[in-house]
Structure formats: C-alpha cells, structure tokens
Amino acid sequence: DIQMTQSPSSLSASVGDRVTITCRASQSISSYLNWYQQKPGKAPKLLIYAASSLQSGVPSRFSGSGSGTDFTLTISSLQPEDFATYYCQQSYSTEYSFGQGTKLEIK
Amino acid sequence: QVQLQESGPGLVKPSETLSLTCAVSGYSISSGYYWGWIRQPPGKGLEWIGSIYHSGSTYYNPSLKSRVTISVDTSKNQFSLKLSSVTAADTAVYYCARYSGDYPGGYAFDIWGQGTMVTVSS
Numbered sequence: 001d002i003q004m005t006q007s008p009s010s011l012s013a014s015v016g017d018r019v020t021i022t023c024r025a026s027q028s029i030s031s032y033l034n035w036y037q038q039k040p041g042k043a044p045k046l047l048i049y050a051a052s053s054l055q056s057g058v059p060s061r062f063s064g065s066g067s068g069t070d071f072t073l074t075i076s077s078l079q080p081e082d083f084a085t086y087y088c089q090q091s092y093s094t095e096y097s098f099g100q101g102t103k104l105e106i107k
Numbered sequence: 108q109v110q111l112q113e114s115g116p117g118l119v120k121p122s123e124t125l126s127l128t129c130a131v132s133g134y135s136i137s138s139g140y141y142w143g144w145i146r147q148p149p150g151k152g153l154e155w156i157g158s159i160y161h162s163g164s165t166y167y168n169p170s171l172k173s174r175v176t177i178s179v180d181t182s183k184n185q186f187s188l189k190l191s192s193v194t195a196a197d198t199a200v201y202y203c204a205r206y207s208g209d210y211p212g213g214y215a216f217d218i219w220g221q222g223t224m225v226t227v228s229s
Contacts, residue, residue: 001169032213036153043202043219044153050212087153091214094158094166096143096206101152 002026002090006099012107017078021102023071023088032092035064035073038101039084047086048073078104109133111203111220119197119227125190129203129220130183136161137181141206143216144177144188146199154199158206159186193227200224 003026013019023033031051036044046055048064051071061076075082083106088099115127129142136142143158157167159177167175171190179186190197201223204216 034213034215036216038153043204043222044216045219046215046217049210049215049217053210053212055215055217089153089155089216095169096155096158096166098145098153098155 001095002029002093002097004088004090004097004099006086006088006102008102009100010103010105012105013078014107015078015080019075019078019104021073021086021104023066023073023099025069025071025090025092028068029090029092031067032090033064033066033071034089034091035062036087036089037082037084038087044087080106109205109218111205111218113201113203113220113223115201115223115225117224117226119193119225120229121194121227122192125188125193125197125225125227127188127201127203127223127225128185129187130185131205132184135181136179136184136186141208141214142179142186143204143206145202145204145216146197147202147222148196148199156188156190156201195227198225198227 005024033051035048038044052064085103110132112130119125141158144156157177174191176189203220205218207217208214
C-alpha cells in the first residue's frame with residue numbers, strides 16, 4: 001500500500017503569510033494527488049485535485065504542485081478563514097490513502 | 108445539488124457490528140460514480156475505509172478488509188457500511204463521500220456527508 005507523509009504536522013503562521021505544506025508518497029503516484037481542507041466539526045472540503053488543479057470555487061491563493069513522490073500545497077497570503085487542517089490523499093491506487101494532516105494555526 | 112446523509116446508531120457495544128447508511132439525494136447512484144466511507148477518530152486524521160462502484164464492485168482498506176462490508180441499494184438510492192467485531196479503536200466520526208472521476212487527471216472525494224459520531228462502549 002502507498003503511504004502518504006505530510007510535513008510539518010503543525011504550523012503557526014500569521015494572516016498575510018505565505019505557507020507551504022509538503023506531502024510525500026512512498027512510491028511514485030504521478031499526479032494523482034488531492035488536497036483537502038478541514039475545519040473543526042466539519043467534513044473535509046476538496047481544494048485541489050490532480051496535484052495542481054483548483055476545485056471550482058476555491059480561492060486562487062491556494063495552489064498545488066508536484067509529481068511523482070513529492071507535492072506541495074501553497075497558500076500565497078493567509079486569510080483568517082484558512083486556519084484549518086489540511087490533508088493530502090493519493091488516488092493512484094484503489095487503496096486510497098490520506099496523509100496524517102497538517103494543522104495550520106494562528107501565530 | 109447532490110447531498111449525502113449518514114445515519115445509524117451512535118453507540119455500539121464492543122464485539123458487535125457497526126452499521127451505517129448513507130442516503131444520496133440529487134443524484135441516482137445507479138447512474139455511476141464510486142461511493143466511499145472514511146472515518147476520523149477523535150483528534151486524529153482521516154482513514155479511508157472502503158469504496159463501492161455503483162455496479163457493486165468494492166475496494167477496502169487492507170487493514171480493515173477482514174471486518175468491512177460495503178453494499179449499495181440502488182432501489183433506495185443509498186449505500187451502507189458494516190464493520191464487525193468493533194473495539195474502542197473503532198470510535199470515530201464516520202463520513203460517506205462521493206468519489207468522482209469527473210476531474211481530469213484523477214479521482215477525488217468531492218462531496219461529503221456531514222459525518223456521524225459512533226462510539227464503541229459497553
């Protein structure tokens with residue numbers, strides 16, 4: 001099975017900061033990588049699919065990049081509503097696995 | 108628009124079987140897509156449990172495969188999860204979600220239910 005590892009596990013930042021979260025797969029997954037945002041008490045929300053494509057309605061300050069085993073999610077200028085937990089998920093194999101999550105907190 | 112709603116007991120006794128249903132509205136399951144279950148223990152991350160295609164083909168997390176059954180009932184436009192021999196480690200919020208291949212370059216869980224908390228305790 002494919003293991004997904006995110007770093008860091010938590011991150012403190014300020015409104016307006018540029019933030020990058022990394023996700024690494026245990027084997028090549030091409031560009032079959034999705035990113036989700038989850039706020040407390042809510043279901044996850046799809047942000048980015050296929051590594052770099054923005055889901056409809058998601059602000060353009062979110063972007064994704066990478067292929068193979070290494071991927072990044074970047075928020076160009078943090079807004080108050082962006083403080084949440086972010087998860088990557090591979091869709092390369094039929095055993096869909098998530099990263100352990102990165103909690104983005106206000107500094 | 109497409110909506111998913113989980114239902115089932117909020118409390119299950121150890122060694123018993125957890126049973127949840129996900130009702131789909133705004134779309135006919137028999138028309139397509141994969142449908143899946145994901146869980147999240149309190150304070151922890153997301154764990155994919157398994158998925159089912161509208162035709163009935165299933166895929167399960169290897170770590171849970173021996174205890175999981177996912178089925179679809181197209182007449183009721185819903186799909187279900189059964190997890191047997193539960194322990195306290197199965198206490199979690201359980202989400203159902205649509206796994207869509209509408210996205211160029213891959214599949215994604217694009218529509219989620221609100222989640223339902225299931226506690227395993229005697």
